[in-house]
Amino acid sequence: MAKPPLSGIRVCDFTWVWAGPYCTLQLAHLGAEVIRIETKTRPCVTRMLPPWPDAVFDSIDKSGYFNQYNQGKKSLSLNFKHPEAKEAAWRLIKQSDVVINNFAAGVLDNMGFGYEAVKKVNPNVVMITLSGYGDTGPESHYVSYGPAQVPLSGLSALTGYKGFPPMHAGFSYADPNAGVHGAFAIISALFHRAKTGEGQYIDMSQWECAIDLLAEGILEYTMNGREPERVGNRDPQMAPHGNFKCLDLPEKILDQTVDQWVSIICADDAEWARLARAIGKPELANDSRFATLAARKRNEDALEAIVSEWTAKRKLADVVTAIQAAGVAAGACADAKYLSEDPQLNQRGYFVYREHPKVGVRQHCGIPWRMSGTPCEVKTAAPVLGQHTNEVMTGLLGYSAAEVEAMRAKGALD
Amino acid sequence: MAGALSSLKIVEVGEMVSAPYCSKMLADMGAEVVKIERPGAGDRARTRGPFPGDVPNPEKSGLFLYLNTNKRGVTLDITQPDGFEILEKLAADADILVHNVTPPEMDRVGLTYERMRRTNPKLIMTSILPFGLTGPYRNYRAEDLTIWCAGGVCVLNGAPQFPALPPLKTAGQQAGYQGGAHAATATVAAAFAQLRDGAGQHVEISIQESIASILEMTFEYWPYMKMLSTRWGQKPLAPVAAMQCKDGYIFLCCIEEHQWRNFVEIMGNPEWAEEEIFKDRLVRAVNWDALKVLLEPWVSQQTVQDLYRKAQAKRVPFAPVSTMGDLLNSEHLKARGFFVEIAQPVAGTHKYPGAPLKYARTPWAIRRPAPTLGQHNAEVFGKQLGLSQARLDELKRKGVI
Numbered sequence: 107m108a109k110p111p112l113s114g115i116r117v118c119d120f121t122w123v124w125a126g127p128y129c130t131l132q133l134a135h136l137g138a139e140v141i142r143i144e145t146k147t148r149p150c151v152t153r154m155l156p157p158w159p160d161a162v163f164d165s166i167d168k169s170g171y172f173n174q175y176n177q178g179k180k181s182l183s184l185n186f187k188h189p190e191a192k193e194a195a196w197r198l199i200k201q202s203d204v205v206i207n208n209f210a211a212g213v214l215d216n217m218g219f220g221y222e223a224v225k226k227v228n229p230n231v232v233m234i235t236l237s238g239y240g241d242t243g244p245e246s247h248y249v250s251y252g253p254a255q256v257p258l259s260g261l262s263a264l265t266g267y268k269g270f271p272p273m274h275a276g277f278s279y280a281d282p283n284a285g286v287h288g289a290f291a292i293i294s295a296l297f298h299r300a301k302t303g304e305g306q307y308i309d310m311s312q313w314e315c316a317i318d319l320l321a322e323g324i325l326e327y328t329m330n331g332r333e334p335e336r337v338g339n340r341d342p343q344m345a346p347h348g349n350f351k352c353l354d355l356p357e358k359i360l361d362q363t364v365d366q367w368v369s370i371i372c373a374d375d376a377e378w379a380r381l382a383r384a385i386g387k388p389e390l391a392n393d394s395r396f397a398t399l400a401a402r403k404r405n406e407d408a409l410e411a412i413v414s415e416w417t418a419k420r421k422l423a424d425v426v427t428a429i430q431a432a433g434v435a436a437g438a439c440a441d442a443k444y445l446s447e448d449p450q451l452n453q454r455g456y457f458v459y460r461e462h463p464k465v466g467v468r469q470h471c472g473i474p475w476r477m478s479g480t481p482c483e484v485k486t487a488a489p490v491l492g493q494h495t496n497e498v499m500t501g502l503l504g505y506s507a508a509e510v511e512a513m514r515a516k517g518a519l520d
Numbered sequence: 521m522a523g524a525l526s527s528l529k530i531v532e533v534g535e536m537v538s539a540p541y542c543s544k545m546l547a548d549m550g551a552e553v554v555k556i557e558r559p560g561a562g563d564r565a566r567t568r569g570p571f572p573g574d575v576p577n578p579e580k581s582g583l584f585l586y587l588n589t590n591k592r593g594v595t596l597d598i599t600q601p602d603g604f605e606i607l608e609k610l611a612a613d614a615d616i617l618v619h620n621v622t623p624p625e626m627d628r629v630g631l632t633y634e635r636m637r638r639t640n641p642k643l644i645m646t647s648i649l650p651f652g653l654t655g656p657y658r659n660y661r662a663e664d665l666t667i668w669c670a671g672g673v674c675v676l677n678g679a680p681q682f683p684a685l686p687p688l689k690t691a692g693q694q695a696g697y698q699g700g701a702h703a704a705t706a707t708v709a710a711a712f713a714q715l716r717d718g719a720g721q722h723v724e725i726s727i728q729e730s731i732a733s734i735l736e737m738t739f740e741y742w743p744y745m746k747m748l749s750t751r752w753g754q755k756p757l758a759p760v761a762a763m764q765c766k767d768g769y770i771f772l773c774c775i776e777e778h779q780w781r782n783f784v785e786i787m788g789n790p791e792w793a794e795e796e797i798f799k800d801r802l803v804r805a806v807n808w809d810a811l812k813v814l815l816e817p818w819v820s821q822q823t824v825q826d827l828y829r830k831a832q833a834k835r836v837p838f839a840p841v842s843t844m845g846d847l848l849n850s851e852h853l854k855a856r857g858f859f860v861e862i863a864q865p866v867a868g869t870h871k872y873p874g875a876p877l878k879y880a881r882t883p884w885a886i887r888r889p890a891p892t893l894g895q896h897n898a899e900v901f902g903k904q905l906g907l908s909q910a911r912l913d914e915l916k917r918k919g920v921i
Contacts (some may be wrong), residue, residue, distance in 0.1 A: 107578065108713065108717050108719065109711060110713075111709035111712055111713035112712070128734070132705055134707075136705075136709045137848030144537070148723035152737070152848070155737060156737065156741070156745070156756075157737060157741045157743060157745045158745070159739050159744055159745070159749070161745050161747075169737075170740030170741070170744040171736070171737035172742050173740070174737070174739070180811070183548070186730050189786035190551065199800035209526070210855070214779065217889075219622060220815045232571065234877075239852065240676065240856055241878075242855065242856055242877075243851075243852040243853070243855040243856045244523075244851055244852050244855060245832075246852075247833065248832045249835050249836070250837060250839075251773050251775055251837040252748040252817075253755075253760050253771070253773055254771050254773040254837050254838065254839040255839070255843040257769070257771040257839055257840070257842065258641060258764060258771070258840065258841075258842055259842065260842045260843070260846075260847050261690060261691060261692075262732055262762065262769075262771075262841050262842075262846060263842060263843045263844070264691030264692065265677075265688065265689075265690050265842055266689065267685055268690070270679070271689055271764070271769065272762055272764065272769055272841050273677065273679070274677060274762070275676075275690040275864075276673065276674075276675075276676030276677030276678070276688075276690070276751065277676050277677075277734075277735065277736045277738065278672065278736060279690065279694075279734070280789070281736075281911040282733070282734035282736075283697075283698070283734075284702070286699055286701045286702055286705055287545075287700070287876045287877065290701065290704050290705045290708055290878075291707045291739065291879070293705065293709050293712055293879045294524040294525055294549050294706045294708050294882075295879065295882070296712055297524060297525060297708060297711060297712050297715065297883070298524035298525075298882050300712065300716075301527065301716050304881060306879060306880040306881040306882065307685065307879075307880040308877050308878065308879055309857070309878040309880075310876065310877040310878070311858075311876075311877075313853075314853070314858050314873075314874070314875070314877075315876040315877070316878055317699045317847060317853075317858070317873045318873045318876050319637070319692060319694060319699075320685075320691070320692060320844075320873065321569060321574060321582060321583060321586035321587070321692075321873055322582060322583050322691075322693075323586075323690055323691065323844050324568075324847065324848070324859075324871075324872065324873050325570050325582030325583070325586065325843055325870060325872065326570040326582070326844065327570045327844035327845060327848060328569060328848065328870045329570055329571070329573075329582055329870055329873040330572065330573065330574065332672055333843050333844055333845065334570075334844070335689075336691075337653060338686075338689075339663075339665065339686060339687065339688065339689045342569075343567065343568070344663065346687060347663075347688075348665075349665075349669065349674065349686035349687050350684070350686070351684075353858070355916075357796050359747070359748055360653075360746075364748060367669075367686055367687050368666050368669075369666050369669040369670075369674070371663045371664060371665060371666060371877070373918070377569040377661075391625060407676075422568075430657075430660050430661065431660060434661060435660075435662050435663045435666045436659040436661075436666065437660070437662065437666040437667065437669050438669065438670055438677065439669040439674050439675045439676045439686075439687045440670055440671070442670065442671065442735075442738060442739045442740075442741060442742035442748055442749060442751070443748060443749050444616070444672075444743055445671075445672045445732060445739060445742075446739075446742050446743065448656040449655070449657075450652070450656055450657040450728065451655075451728070451732065453653055453655045453656065454655045454726065455820060456726075456729050456732070468740070468741070468743045468744060469737065469742075469743040470743075471729075471733050471739060472729070472733075473700050473729075473733075473734050474725060474726055474729035474730040475650075475702065475703070475706040475712060475723055475725045475726075475729075475734070476722075476723070476724045477706065477721055477722070477723050477724075477726075478633065478721045478722040478785050479710075479717070479719055479720070479722075479724075480710070480713045480717070480721060485879065490546070490817065499617055512726070
């Protein structure tokens with residue numbers, strides 16, 4: 107069996123929070139050696155965010171958030187207040203194929219690690235900045251946080267219940283979107299380098315990357331000069347098309363009732379006829395209020411009420427099974443518990459269980475692809491801060507054990 | 521200068537978003553893509569719009585035109601043996617076959633990697649599937665919303681104050697885009713390995729798994745704390761919310777304490793801001809209902825752009841809730857040349873979203889607009905594969921092309 111696709115590729119990783127780490131997670135999944143440069147004086151934001159085991163924050167090494175998006179990476183702890191630490195970073199940059207950061211425009215230049223400087227010591231490096239606004243343009247120096255990128259991108263204006271104000275996506279969607287596009291860009295540049303020997307710099311804007319997911323909204327405006335309406339979960343060409351309430355979860359979680367929802371969609375009239383049969387109302391297939399898409403769209407409130415009445419008395423998993431058996435699209439609105447137990451994800455071996463020194467074995471999300479020739483695997487849990495400092499310093503970077511100890515004593519390796 | 525992937529030849533059998541977006545990402549980087557569509561109707565995205573003047577026309581669908589830039593297009597019915605044979609010929613000469621043919625349909629037409637690699641052992645076949653090629657949901661029917669929900673993201677969105685309203689989908693075909701982007705990443709990595717090893721392989725992407733991979737910290741609340749993440753809006757910090765201004769909405773975002781203090785200063789240091797119940801970001805979230813009614817009157821008197829600029833000048837990460845018009849008119853996006861004008865012979869000239877990233881050496885570029893249905897049949901089947909006119913006529917009669 108061949109090695110993973112990016113085996114032998116080394117990544118000097120200056121990223122933090124989510125967009126950048128999601129990008130380098132893809133590279134780690136594909137077999138690259140990703141070395142994260144961290145510092146205790148300013149640890150990655152996600153090291154200080156929940157979830158924590160037993161809901162107790164007593165260590166920057168226990169966050170489930172950090173541990174999810176840094177699997178398979180190494181952590182090198184350097185405090186750049188000390189020039190020796192910068193020298194160590196330079197040694198790493200010289201031996202890296204990829205240098206990556208997600209700071210705002212100019213920040214890495216101010217630290218002394220801008221592309222012009224990096225290129226001097228490593229002319230064929232592939233370097234990328236995944237910033238909120240991109241490297242150029244009048245707003246390039248603006249501050250960008252994940253939650254604000256969703257409304258900035260235009261997604262919020264398009265998302266919402268009919269007649270309600272704009273809504274969010276529910277998570278900082280622009281971050282992983284930028285991360286995965288960034289990984290694609292880096293590997294494309296590595297492909298070009300393998301062919302020609304040329305490295306290059308890539309300027310990536312999270313904002314632009316998110317607008318690339320909104321073509322329907324943008325084109326409504328550029329073709330027809332109109333802002334699209336918010337229509338909740340409905341679809342102009344399919345009805346029903348929405349999420350319907352099932353029976354609550356039988357048990358309470360933290361004393362709270364947990365509601366359960368199912369998505370059900372009929373793409374055409376034949377599917378509607380099959381759904382009508384499955385919910386015990388075959389006569390509705392030919393009912394003039396519902397027989398055609400146009401009729402169902404006209405009577406969509408009534409249609410949704412009929413479907414809801416049926417789902418409301420049933421368990422989520424039973425509804426999915428019954429509706430799918432009728433050949434109609436249905437799926438759980440899976441919450442974390444449902445996902446965790448999902449037979450599909452579990453049978454496919456999607457989840458990752460690796461021993462972590464501080465949190466033990468936890469269930470983590472894994473790799474969304476399978477490669478037959480160059481299999482990919484999450485080899486290790488996320489690192490505790492500085493876990494690989496000694497290994498990287500004395501191995502790759504060529505320091506002696508005594509030099510490492512002296513640097514540590516000074517605080518250069520915090 | 522040619523794109524980074526200009527040496528790659530790709531065949532796409534794609535419908536709607538996932539596979540077309542995957543091969544668009546490759547094509548916009550220079551790869552040559554031949555897109556195969558069903559004779560007659562073509563890709564379902566051709567029916568989706570938006571359409572100029574709201575008049576449906578398969579050659580004028582905004583979604584289709586966007587997703588299929590830089591591709592040549594042919595029609596081919598791969599469910600007929602003659603059609604499948606032509607697909608095999610095209611794949612024999614390609615580096616990559618990208619498809620989102622569903623598993624039951626793959627079984628029906630006999631599309632397997634084993635079969636495709638027989639004529640081309642270097643072929644990479646990328647299969648983008650709702651739930652994957654194995655497992656109990658393998659054959660499940662799925663639309664975009666089905667997988668967005670099944671991947672665990674939809675429950676995170678909705679109005680917490682209206683629990684009877686359903687979990688809310690994010691606008692557009694987002695499961696398709698994420699499936700496509702993750703597939704493009706794995707595919708280009710396989711192409712990189714192909715260069716090294718000289719061998720092809722099967723790359724299988726589960727869109728459900730792609731969605732489960734982007735759940736921020738929300739999934740881990742369960743294995744770490746046995747807690748379930750609820751709808752956004754019940755954030756642990758405040759203010760992090762959209763609010764109405766005079767002329768639109770702004771997104772207030774004070775994650776760090778200094779950002780809140782700077783916002784208070786922008787508001788002219790109102791007395792209420794000193795109250796104990798607003799003293800830190802956690803307490804402000806607990807007392808969000810009280811805070812909200814104090815902020816609203818002030819925010820409603822501001823204009824979006826003015827408050828955005830004032831906040832950013834003090835390093836407070838507010839952002840406008842951009843409308844489509846705001847995006848098209850943004851001076852920043854204009855300065856970066858983000859939107860691109862594309863002329864297509866039938867649909868006319870329109871502005872489209874452009875490059876997701878800027879390469880210093882190998883530029884992202886639109887070299888040709890999306891194809892009309894079967895536009896390149898003669899060029900691909902005739903010139904490239906060398907089928908005779910008589911054979912082409914026969915295939916046309918049989919409805920294969």
